[in-house]
Amino acid sequence: MLTALRIDPRDNVAVVLREVQKGEEVLVNMITGAVHLTAQSDIPFGHKIAVTTLLESDPIIKYGEEIGNAKKPIQPGAWVHLQNVYCKRGRED
Amino acid sequence: MHTFYGYRRQQGLPGLRNWVAIIPSVFCANTVVRRIAQQAAGTVELIHPVGCSQVGLDLELTAKALKGVGRHPNFYGVIVVGLGCERFQAKELADSIAATGKPVEMIVIQEEGDTQKAIDKGVRLAQKLVEQAAKQQKEEFPLSELCLGLKCGGTDATSGIAANPALGWVTDQIVAEGGSAMLTEVTELIGAEHVLARRAVTPIVGQKILDIVRNMENKLKTGTARSDFQNRSALISPGNEDGGITTVVEKALGGIHKGGTGPITGVLAYGETLEEHGLYILDCPGHDGEAVTGLVASGCQVVVFTTGRGTPTGFPGVPVIKITGNTSTYERMKYNLDFNAGEIIDKGLSIAEVGEGLLEKVIETASGVPTKAEIGMNDELFCITRSYGG
Numbered sequence: 001m002l003t004a005l006r007i008d009p010r011d012n013v014a015v016v017l018r019e020v021q022k023g024e025e026v027l028v029n030m031i032t033g034a035v036h037l038t039a040q041s042d043i044p045f046g047h048k049i050a051v052t053t054l055l056e057s058d059p060i061i062k063y064g065e066e067i068g069n070a071k072k073p074i075q076p077g078a079w080v081h082l083q084n085v086y087c088k089r090g091r092e093d
Numbered sequence: 094m095h096t097f098y099g100y101r102r103q104q105g106l107p108g109l110r111n112w113v114a115i116i117p118s119v120f121c122a123n124t125v126v127r128r129i130a131q132q133a134a135g136t137v138e139l140i141h142p143v144g145c146s147q148v149g150l151d152l153e154l155t156a157k158a159l160k161g162v163g164r165h166p167n168f169y170g171v172i173v174v175g176l177g178c179e180r181f182q183a184k185e186l187a188d189s190i191a192a193t194g195k196p197v198e199m200i201v202i203q204e205e206g207d208t209q210k211a212i213d214k215g216v217r218l219a220q221k222l223v224e225q226a227a228k229q230q231k232e233e234f235p236l237s238e239l240c241l242g243l244k245c246g247g248t249d250a251t252s253g254i255a256a257n258p259a260l261g262w263v264t265d266q267i268v269a270e271g272g273s274a275m276l277t278e279v280t281e282l283i284g285a286e287h288v289l290a291r292r293a294v295t296p297i298v299g300q301k302i303l304d305i306v307r308n309m310e311n312k313l314k315t316g317t318a319r320s321d322f323q324n325r326s327a328l329i330s331p332g333n334e335d336g337g338i339t340t341v342v343e344k345a346l347g348g349i350h351k352g353g354t355g356p357i358t359g360v361l362a363y364g365e366t367l368e369e370h371g372l373y374i375l376d377c378p379g380h381d382g383e384a385v386t387g388l389v390a391s392g393c394q395v396v397v398f399t400t401g402r403g404t405p406t407g408f409p410g411v412p413v414i415k416i417t418g419n420t421s422t423y424e425r426m427k428y429n430l431d432f433n434a435g436e437i438i439d440k441g442l443s444i445a446e447v448g449e450g451l452l453e454k455v456i457e458t459a460s461g462v463p464t465k466a467e468i469g470m471n472d473e474l475f476c477i478t479r480s481y482g483g
Contacts, residue, residue, distance in 0.1 A: 005254060007253075007254065015250055015254060015337070017438055017439075044335075044337065045250075045337070046249055046250030046251055046336055046337035046401075046419075047250065047337040048250075048337065048339070060339075062343055062346070063253070063343075063346040063347070065284075065285075065288070065342070065346055066342070067284070067339070067340050067342045067343040067346065068339060068340040068342060068343070080339070081334075081337070081339050082334060082339055085339045085340060087284075087339075087340035087341060087342055089283050089284045089310070089340070089341055089342055090283060090284075090313075090327075090328040090329070090340065090341035090342075
């Protein structure tokens with residue numbers, strides 16, 4: 001079972017360190033304990049998986065900082081990337 | 094305390110190489126420059142597309158770039174080649190380089206008569222300079238005499254978690270031993286500038302960091318304001334996106350890791366060299382070539398370039414050490430890459446362990462071991478920044 005990398009304790013996404021198949025179990029070590037996620041879709045190497053539920057416009061936190069916002073609600077285990085994230089700095093979609 | 098071997102110069106930092114550089118003051122002299130370099134081993138050519146019909150800030154950036162690069166410690170001596178009528182005169186470039194104490198020769202094609210005469214003169218002068226350069230011996234220097242240029246390009250998700258942190262560890266070590274490093278590519282700092290500003294040694298430096306990023310962001314907004322350019326507005330590349338980077342902020346936060354954790358001593362303008370040791374932010378755009386040219390023009394003797402997707406590029410006369418945090422990129426492209434930091438991800442090595450290996454690589458490269466880009470004679474990264482409309 002893959003352990004995804006959570007870079008900062010405040011992050012709500014983790015980085016998958018190998019390609020993940022839809023339905024695979026992914027572990028993320030949070031300060032409060034290990035979280036077991038089920039990948040909601042295939043996720044490519046190096047991409048992000050949501051650790052918690054995110055509502056539309058909630059900040060995506062990586063490296064302990066806001067890197068963008070959710071375009072729509074995001075479930076735990078979802079692939080987090082261009083399809084569901086917008087950023088107010090630089091490109092908007 | 095670490096040391097490296099280099100060539101002492103009359104002024105400033107020691108050189109890591111002892112090349113004779115052939116530099117045109119204007120693009121019209123490019124072929125003559127190439128032909129001279131082809132006929133003299135021990136030379137590097139620095140051809141470029143500018144020097145003609147420029148005014149204002151645009152011309153000033155060209156002057157700064159050519160002077161900064163011409164004065165670089167890795168060059169024992171320089172041959173400047175001009176056409177004669179150009180806006181940026183060969184004499185201005187030659188005089189600026191000569192002020193460092195470096196041997197400089199100047200050839201003006203229109204004065205020599207034709208290209209064959211100019212080439213002939215240049216080849217004979219190159220022979221003389223190369224023979225003189227060969228007599229110089231290396232000396233031992235402490236790391237306080239090293240200035241590292243920091244660069245990333247072809248970023249993917251591994252850059253921010255492996256390659257850049259490993260480089261940041263090296264940056265911290267070098268600065269701790271009295272050396273210097275420069276972080277640049279202001280487009281790639283958008284979203285992370287507040288993190289950097291917090292590390293500034295004074296509030297004025299912190300404000301300068303915020304200012305240069307804001308200025309760059311405004312320039313970009315102006316450039317993409319027209320509705321017919323909307324499909325040209327993305328600041329992150331398809332390679333970044335395929336590699337897992339979703340936003341410019343994510344890219345910037347991963348990128349700044351290469352600057353380590355230490356205090357930021359100042360902000361340098363394009364072409365400005367440093368007065369005291371430390372970690373600096375250099376104001377250059379995100380184009381790989383323009384950024385590395387800026388680092389070289391400001392005096393970095395060696396550049397470490399992290400790349401997730403892989404790039405073969407190099408700079409004439411200045412070692413560019415290519416490192417990746419992506420082991421599969423390293424395996425595919427190791428012909429063009431110098432170091433694999435990917436073991437942080439796939440073997441669970443610590444950043445410090447990999448950082449130690451990278452520091453050794455930097456020192457051995459500084460002392461003479463050529464990078465893949467030097468062996469391959471890659472020279473893509475010499476690119477002068479333009480400023481259209483000031």
